[in-house]
Amino acid sequence: MNEGAYPQRRAPFQHPQGNNMDSPWIPMIYQYGIGGAVFFAGIIIALRKKMLTAAHHSDRGMLIQLIAGFLFYFLLHFLWMIIVLP
Numbered sequence: 001m002n003e004g005a006y007p008q009r010r011a012p013f014q015h016p017q018g019n020n021m022d023s024p025w026i027p028m029i030y031q032y033g034i035g036g037a038v039f040f041a042g043i044i045i046a047l048r049k050k051m052l053t054a055a056h057h058s059d060r061g062m063l064i065q066l067i068a069g070f071l072f073y074f075l076l077h078f079l080w081m082i083i084v085l086p
Contacts, residue, residue: 024081024085025081028077028078028081031077032074032077036070036074039066039070043063043066043067
């Protein structure tokens, strides 16, 4: 058999121009993009159902803490990525 006669096969699910999923930013974009959408959708639902109200002092404090916590972990993760990556 002539092995040169058959075209070379790619691994399954591999992009024709190479593997674009090797970027370390892809998991971070996925985590904070999809996770952030679910997080903020939950906050919006809670506000619409009147489970949280911005007029109530304790609820407003909780909303600020939740959003500040999300942003804190996002910035912390982002800074670690910036420091570690060449």
